[in-house]
Amino acid sequence: MSPIDQPDNLPDRRAEPRAGRRLPLVRPDAPRRVSVTSPRTAAARRPRYPATREIDEQTHLGEVYMRSLVRTQFRLAIFVCTVLACVVGGLPLLFLIVPELREVDVLGVPLAWAVLGGLIYPGFVAGAWLYVRHAERNERHFADLVERR
């Protein structure tokens, strides 16, 4: 959940658009003229807190920032764990359901030995490497977000 998705938690920065100045009537049936201003002008002028201070003071906004970080990292961790569980949990099941696989040879080595005795280890390392890259990227994004002024 990013802060943008959750306007409820943000302090209400939107000011009412200022009513247009009344112009002298030229024709009674002409539509009333209003000046249209961006609702953001008021927000832009509001002095900004750095997000780190929002987190330190445990404001609603700070909590939103923290929850977004924890949730992104957790999703990544759960994704890796799910893939791992499917591979690791699936192998015994695969050998159970498809008994022919137990007899298959890879370059003269039985499949189970080739996978469990060798191939799975580079797989672990590759998964770990991808995870580390993603986790560090998530942290960089978080740092950019809270240090932006």
Add this chain to the structure above:
Amino acid sequence: MSLTAVLVVVVAAVLIGAFGIRVSRTTSDFYVASRTVSPLWNASAIGGEYLSAASFLGVAGLILSFGADMLWLPVGWTGGYLVLLVLVSAPLRRSGAYTLPDFAEARLESMAVRRTASVLVVLIGWLYLMPQFQSAGLVLRTITGAPVWVGGLLVAVVVAVNVLSGGMRSITFVQAFQYWLKLTALAVPLVFLLMAWKADGAPGLSAVDAATWETPLSGGKEYGLYSTYSLILATFLGTMGLPHVLVRFYTNPDGRAARRTTLVVLTLLGAFYLLPALYGWLGRLYVPDVARADTVVLSLPERMVGGTLGDLLTALVTAGAFAAFLSTSSGLTVSVAGVIAQDLLKGGVRSFRIATLMAVVVPLALALALWSRALPVADVVGLAFAVAASSFCPLLVLGIWWRRLSTTGALAGLFVGGGLACGAVLVTIVGGPREGVAGALLAQPAAWTVPIAFTVMVSVSFLTPHRVPPGVARTMVRLHTPEDLDLDRGDWRPRSS
């Protein structure tokens, strides 16, 4: 010659222990040296401490006895670091906790949880130390014919002296060296063994073995599928709860480095665990009749190569085995003694001395008392993993990712999960393995104790929302934000430092 190798390793350990006092002062142990230790050194040190007798001797032995299903054991012991990496490593380093009880206290702000965690650390440590001493006795008996208590006593005394003198305890360099020694001590003989096998005409297994032993889920143990899954659960989730592993994470400068270190650990362990499977396979071919399967790694060089070269290789393997006993036992003893002294006794130097003796003597006594029904070393270590997986895994995972974890919930989960797993372990170790469904459930308890522990922790936390620690928001900032951000992380510091 093997005896000489043992003596060299033991004397080297004692000398390093004696000189280590000075070295470890100047390099200032974990606290300062740690900040300059590169991930490769750090990871080697973790590997050196982690690869115990169970990895060095036990895995090959179990593969020799039970075949392909046992390949899951090294897979789990490596894969556990992947789970540790994604769920625990960086937040744990950022917590600043030095031991598991520290983490429990930091996160749950409760001394009761801290004490419970301490008791569990001690139990897991004892359970892990016991088979190390048993294997030392077994190895020494295999090479010299000495009674079994000699080897266990030798390792126990060396470890106690080292820990008491303050040497070995935390020198990253020494532990890192141990990893490379163990890798060499298995890899070099294996090259010669494979050459001998090739020269022998590269024979294959007998037809019976190829049909049963070599294929998964087809023989060996009863309830193979249940045991396999339970083993997978215990090893993948138990790694993060081992007391001597966690301490090493503190030597990383920050959370990012902790992640990178874990990545290197995975690589190093993967490289090491390629070897025991080959030893098991060759053992099935050449020494299927070996009396204690745990000694297969030692008996292969003599049987297959023979002569002076065979003796030399046996000596190398024996040296590696003793390095494994000493490094793992030292790491465990330091962790266990620290926890006993800090949390169960009064603290201070005197307490640490008494605690060291307690940490060593209890498992040594257990090892000797239970010698006649000693289970294979890797099985007992597997049980230690099961206890860790059913107590500390839920505590760490829920503590790091779930802010609604309450003090009462954590306590209940530790008691129920840890208690059930310890009960099963006790029945299995003291009563010996049993037949039937109950036997399988008790010998591999993780498949039921881990889900129970998680369920209890979560549901009791839901029932006691008022016991959620008040500082949880600040703790979450501490656990999850990168260190270079200027944020208020609270002022908790570990007491053991």
